[in-house]
Amino acid sequence: xxxxxxxxxxxxxxxxxxxxxxxxxxxxxxxxxxxxxxxxxxxxxxxxxxxxxxxxxxxxxxxxxxxxxxxxxxxxxxxxxxxxxxxxxxxxxxxxxxxxxxxxxxxxxxxxxxxxxxxxxxxxxxxxxxxxxxxxxxxxxxxxxxxxxxxxxxxxxxxxxxxxxxxxxxxxxxxxxxxxxxxxxxxxxxxxxxxxxxxxxxxxxxxxxxxxxxxxxxxxxxxxxxxxxxxxxxxxxxxx
Amino acid sequence: xxxxxxxxxxxxxxxxxxxxxxxxxxxxxxxxxxxxxxxxxxxxxxxxxxxxxxxxxxxxxxxxxxxxxxxxxxxxxxxxxxxxxxxxxxxxxxxxxxxxxxxxxxxxxxxxxxxxxxxxxxxxxxxxxxxxxxxxxxxxxxxxxxxxxxxxxxxxxxxxxxxxxxxxxxxxxxxxxxxxxxxxxxxxxxxxxxxxxxxxxxxxxxxxxxxxxxxxxxxxxxxxxxxxxxxxxxxxxxxxxxxxxxxxxxxxxxxxxxxxxxxxxxxxxxxxxxxxxxxxxxxxxxxxxxxxxxxxxxxxxxxxxxxxxxxxxxxxxxxxxxxxxxxxxxxxxxxxxxxxxxxxxxxxxxxxxxxxxxxxxxxxxxxxxxxxxxxxxxxxxxxxxxxxxxxxxxxxxxxxxxxx
Ligand SMILES: Nc1ncnc2c1ncn2[C@@H]1O[C@H](COP(=O)(O)OP(=O)(O)O)[C@@H](O)[C@H]1O
Ligand SMILES: [Mg+2]
Numbered sequence: 001x002x003x004x005x006x007x008x009x010x011x012x013x014x015x016x017x018x019x020x021x022x023x024x025x026x027x028x029x030x031x032x033x034x035x036x037x038x039x040x041x042x043x044x045x046x047x048x049x050x051x052x053x054x055x056x057x058x059x060x061x062x063x064x065x066x067x068x069x070x071x072x073x074x075x076x077x078x079x080x081x082x083x084x085x086x087x088x089x090x091x092x093x094x095x096x097x098x099x100x101x102x103x104x105x106x107x108x109x110x111x112x113x114x115x116x117x118x119x120x121x122x123x124x125x126x127x128x129x130x131x132x133x134x135x136x137x138x139x140x141x142x143x144x145x146x147x148x149x150x151x152x153x154x155x156x157x158x159x160x161x162x163x164x165x166x167x168x169x170x171x172x173x174x175x176x177x178x179x180x181x182x183x184x185x186x187x188x189x190x191x192x193x194x195x196x197x198x199x200x201x202x203x204x205x206x207x208x209x210x211x212x213x214x215x216x217x218x219x220x221x222x223x224x225x226x227x228x229x230x231x232x233x234x235x236x237x238x239x240x
Numbered sequence: 241x242x243x244x245x246x247x248x249x250x251x252x253x254x255x256x257x258x259x260x261x262x263x264x265x266x267x268x269x270x271x272x273x274x275x276x277x278x279x280x281x282x283x284x285x286x287x288x289x290x291x292x293x294x295x296x297x298x299x300x301x302x303x304x305x306x307x308x309x310x311x312x313x314x315x316x317x318x319x320x321x322x323x324x325x326x327x328x329x330x331x332x333x334x335x336x337x338x339x340x341x342x343x344x345x346x347x348x349x350x351x352x353x354x355x356x357x358x359x360x361x362x363x364x365x366x367x368x369x370x371x372x373x374x375x376x377x378x379x380x381x382x383x384x385x386x387x388x389x390x391x392x393x394x395x396x397x398x399x400x401x402x403x404x405x406x407x408x409x410x411x412x413x414x415x416x417x418x419x420x421x422x423x424x425x426x427x428x429x430x431x432x433x434x435x436x437x438x439x440x441x442x443x444x445x446x447x448x449x450x451x452x453x454x455x456x457x458x459x460x461x462x463x464x465x466x467x468x469x470x471x472x473x474x475x476x477x478x479x480x481x482x483x484x485x486x487x488x489x490x491x492x493x494x495x496x497x498x499x500x501x502x503x504x505x506x507x508x509x510x511x512x513x514x515x516x517x518x519x520x521x522x523x524x525x526x527x528x529x530x531x532x533x534x535x536x537x538x539x540x541x542x543x544x545x546x547x548x549x550x551x552x553x554x555x556x557x558x559x560x561x562x563x564x565x566x567x568x569x570x571x572x573x574x575x576x577x578x579x580x581x582x583x584x585x586x587x588x589x590x591x592x593x594x595x596x597x598x599x600x601x602x603x604x605x606x607x608x609x610x611x612x613x614x615x616x617x618x619x620x621x622x623x624x625x626x627x628x629x630x631x632x633x634x635x636x637x638x639x640x641x642x643x644x
Contacts, residue, residue: 045641054558054637075562082560093555093640097249107559109242154559166641
């Protein structure tokens with residue numbers, strides 16, 4: 001589903017070069033639920049941004065659903081992103097001036113679906129996250145947990161190949177975080193492929209597989225699925 | 241494209257929408273009406289006076305001293321002027337088109353009627369008047385020497401023959417040839433017979449729409465007081481030289497008077513319409529300022545919104561929007577705002593026009609002003625928003641995850 005080989009990412013400013021990813025290799029299979037952990041600044045978001053075609057990479061190879069994305073132009077990347085990727089952000093990133101219906105509608109309009117198809121998908125996605133009764137509400141009228149559910153509905157509505165979540169529970173209290181995590185687990189059980197960045201070892205432990213990133217490199221892949229009895233979390237610290 | 245969500249999103253920032261919409265509405269209303277007023281003034285200024293303005297000038301003579309004899313002075317002056325090299329024709333005349341001062345008189349078709357059938361400017365001159373002015377006789381004949389006379393304070397009645405403009409003839413006898421018709425300039429005196437018709441000669445009062453085309457040329461030279469005005473037409477290209485020579489010669493042949501008012505008809509026209517020209521310039525400045533202010537308002541508001549929505553734009557990009565889609569979003573948003581403004585502006589523009597018609601006797605604005613104005617403001621809006629919209633389209637998709 002997602003394959004990166006010796007991928008590198010260098011940020012250049014006129015003063016410094018930051019090697020955000022180096023020799024980064026990962027293979028995520030169809031239907032996997034992968035948690036990416038690592039200290040702050042280790043390159044987790046960079047990895048997710050490249051995976052989601054939000055940023056380009058400096059070297060190496062990346063195949064998304066079998067497609068070599070190197071050298072693709074901006075419009076083609078936008079289209080691929082729209083079709084294959086569902087993004088879930090730490091800050092929800094709902095559009096405050098649009099109601100829930102219109103928020104979920106945003107990627108579907110870029111996709112070019114007709115009105116009936118969009119409506120069907122929006123209603124289905126919102127009902128999947130348990131918010132179909134609030135379609136006409138605005139994001140500000142919802143709790144954080146509910147907003148993240150809307151964002152998940154928005155990510156799901158286009159039937160993407162893969163869900164990418166960057167600290168999806170980072171802005172939520174424990175209880176709401178648990179609810180969102182449960183939803184992701186259910187989606188995974190229904191067959192979704194999910195890559196989730198988190199710094200919460202407890203949440204990471206609930207994923208099928210953990211990828212630990214330090215200094216832009218994958219250091220430890222726990223190959224055993226559902227390995228819950230992790231001892232002391234490795235190299236964790238409080239981070240955003 | 242996505243007009244409905246754009247509209248509903250705009251409804252959430254209603255104050256900005258109302259302010260910008262009102263600005264656009266007022267701009268449309270004021271620009272359309274101002275342009276119309278400008279075009280009306282321009283049309284006013286473009287009306288021909290009926291004279292040859294390029295080659296013609298006027299001079300005034302004011303006599304002084306006990307031995308100044310006006311009648312003799314006029315005779316001497318005319319003899320000199322008509323003999324002056326480069327002079328095509330010269331005539332004494334009391335007033336002229338575009339000078340805003342002169343005599344007028346009522347004309348009656350019957351002796352019995354109480355109110356006049358028309359009012360007309362009265363130009364007192366001689367048989368050279370039309371030649372000097374460059375006015376065209378289209379029917380009848382000019383005055384014969386034996387028909388010429390003079391007018392003093394004591395002159396009773398009116399000359400038995402007159403020449404009138406075509407417009408005045410049409411007003412008095414619609415559809416008929418005025419030549420040979422009689423008309424009373426004074427119902428207590430004798431009637432006058434029309435012997436000639438001038439194609440066109442304006443009255444002095446160019447801003448009086450009702451009488452501006454009604455003029456009568458009388459075969460009488462004013463012999464009263466010490467003031468005389470001459471109208472002199474030079475051969476093409478010689479006006480300025482002839483004017484200088486005529487001024488000098490007039491002063492020379494009769495030292496008991498001063499020569500004044502040496503003025504080309506072009507200058508007379510410029511002075512007559514100075515107010516109109518000033519009005520056109522002021523309105524032009526108003527239009528330009530309004531357009532600039534409105535464009536800047538759109539640029540400012542759009543820039544502010546792009547900055548405010550940087551993260552939202554990144555999110556849209558992350559959700560699959562192309563750069564073009566972001567660009568189109570801002571263009572479409574501007575189109576929606578402008579259209580709302582123009583809808584209101586159309587009503588305002590016509591309302592303003594109706595108000596002007598009521599209070600300032602302007603005409604109804606031709607139908608195409610508002611549609612053309614709308615098109616122009618749509619274009620202005622799209623051009624103004626293009627810069628901010630392009631900036632928005634360059635927001636990187638990573639802004640969705642990188643910004644707080
Ligand atoms: N746009 C950028 N320009 C320069 N450096 C960047 C940029 N984005 C991220 N970085 C750097 O890349 C490294 C990895 O960042 P990131 O992927 O955000 O880490 P994480 O998400 O694990 O906290 C950090 O050192 C960060 O400062
Ligand atoms: Mg991060």
